[in-house]
Amino acid sequence: MILGKSMSLERKRKRDCEPVLSSCKRLAPQPRLDERRVAARSWGNQRLEEADPEFHTIMNKEKKRQFFGIELIASENFVCRAVMEALGSHLTNKYSEGMPGARYYRGNHFIDQIETLCQERALAAFSLDSEKWGVNVQPYSCTSANLAVCTGLLLPGDRIMGLDSPSGGHRSHGWYMPGGKKVSAASIFFESFPYKVKPQTGYIDYDKLEEKALDYRPKILICGGSSYPRELDYVRFKQIADRCGAVLMCDMANISGLVAAEECASPFDYCDIVTSTTHKSLRGPRGGIIFYRKGAKSRKQGMCFGNGDCSSQYDFEEKINFAVFPSFQGGPHTNRIAALSIALKQVATPEYKAYMQQVKRNAQALASALLRRKCKLVTGGTDNHLLLWDVTTLGLTGKCFEKVCEMCQITLNKTAIFGDNGAISLGGVRIGTPAMTSRGCSESDFETIADFLYRAAQITSAVQRDQGKLQKQFLKCLYNNKDVVDLRNRVEAFAAQFAMPGFDS
Incomplete structure (x- = not known):
């Protein structure tokens, strides 16, 4: 009986409150249609620098790195504005x-x-x-x-x-x-x-x-x-x-x-x-x-x-x-x-065919320039857009050389190669010409790039000779290294001469 009476009172309370609740709902402010449209437009049409300034700053840093750097990773390239x-x-x-x-x-x-x-x-x-x-x-x-x-x-x-x-x-x-x-x-x-x-x-x-x-x-x-x-x-x-x-x-x-x-x-x-x-x-x-x-x-x-x-x-x-x-x-x-x-x-255009012809010519020019500097290339050269440089003949590891190049605004990648005796060595680097050809580089420019690469190898050799190949100590000595700073400045000045496809310099 007590339970039944309690349930009856609860139903009565809800019944008495219903008009008040209904009135409250009617009185609650509802955004007008035009306000909702303004809110959607405000959320949906913000530019990146407004919506996320922190992320926009990071993206601009990467944009600057691409413009002032020499991109030699064989599997990378730059797209045009229409693709973007x-x-x-x-x-x-x-x-x-x-x-x-x-x-x-x-x-x-x-x-x-x-x-x-x-x-x-x-x-x-x-x-x-x-x-x-x-x-x-x-x-x-x-x-x-x-x-x-x-x-x-x-x-x-x-x-x-x-x-x-x-x-x-x-x-x-x-x-x-x-x-x-x-x-x-x-x-x-x-x-x-x-x-x-x-x-x-x-x-x-x-x-x-x-x-x-x-x-x-x-x-x-x-x-x-x-x-x-x-x-x-x-x-x-x-x-x-x-x-x-x-x-x-x-x-x-x-x-x-x-x-x-x-x-x-x-x-x-x-x-x-x-x-x-x-x-x-x-x-x-x-x-x-x-x-x-x-x-x-x-x-x-x-x-x-x-x-x-x-x-x-x-x-x-x-x-x-x-x-x-x-x-x-x-x-x-x-x-x-x-x-x-x-x-x-x-x-499918003639212009693209001309571009790929230049990619090959640039790769061959770079290979010839490195060979003249007594560098060892796997297979002795290239038939396509890339070449493999065996840096072990200079006493280097691919990992250390790759890092020095990166500090100097040159990007390439280390790769494993077979030595003459069949042993696998991590003393190779892969270098490609498509990206810098997209920016307008020709054979003479890759002669200059060969100079930069050889200078980076000399810097790597000097640091390894002084500090050894242990990665932690090696990296520590690269920061504020005056030879690294000098080469980076030369690389940035060189790269800034060339247009960057897809965005304003």
Whole structure:
């Protein structure tokens, strides 16, 4: 009874308060429509320097570093203003999971046009017949593109072969460390067996590769690399792939610009699948791309692949597209695809071909200048846009030399190389010419850059001689080092002469 009476009183209290509560709701101030619009406009239209001054300051520091520095990392480049505008556009707002004409969300009819145009331009940039080649422009990177190919065509535990990382290959080709630790997803989910270069020459050992491939029987044979300065023998790769029944895949991430400009041999004449980044020498936004054969196989190509496929039609398209989405990725970055489409339009022009010719000339000029200074280059030179400098002959480590260069506003990267006796050394640095060529540098400018690099090597040698190679003590002696300061001032004065694509100096 007491409980029932209590509940009755509570209901009565609520009933008596309802008019008051209703009145309070009516009296509560509600923002007018125009006020809400003003608030949305205020939040949505603030410029970066207003919305986040702290972050804006950091970004400006990076902008200054790029302008006053010499960029020699072979896998970096500068995009044009139009590419930047597309990357920072309203296209970032849209979800577009799926392929053109088959999206998971509505409202993608214009997005379909953008991606379809990008696909058409990608094929045109490399002079490919759309009846014989297809392309997926959605991968977020070439690493994810490579793994998507393996996932689409193989089962877990199937075998792949790629160039060993210390030989110039990329970790996404299945690299694992000498002790057996698996580094990349490709080596974790698939069985990988690397092939290598000849330690004495730095060139790929095709005879040893063929011997190992026939014994190992990979289902995918990967050619291409991250830091290999010479032309690839695609004819030999194709012969080996056919003999062991493998799909032949090329990762042309570093040389794709040269391929598009017909300044090096094309993997499309011999490979079944070709992957690439979309930045680097292509000068597009950061991302990946996959080309794959489609349609009928020629009589010669109608043989069985290592996976037992003996059909007369290529079946890569559905498998690769499914591996990219939904297996690996969510919605593609439509702003990046639009930016890529803009870059690919430029790739198909005579001006771009002239640019890539200059990239090669600059690389050869830099190689010649270093050789005249008695520097040792892996393979003795270069056929493309990059070169490998073995700094161990100067008594240096790649790590110490790279740091001195960075302190002097020169960016390049250390890399492992094979010594003459086959031992792996961290005494190499990789140097590329695309970025500074984009800023307008020519052969004579790279003669000057060679002077800067050699001076940085002398500084590194002097500091190592005085302080040893221990990183902590070595770095401590670089700060306020007058030789470092002097070289940095020279580098900054040199770099400031050249325009920076994409933004005002």
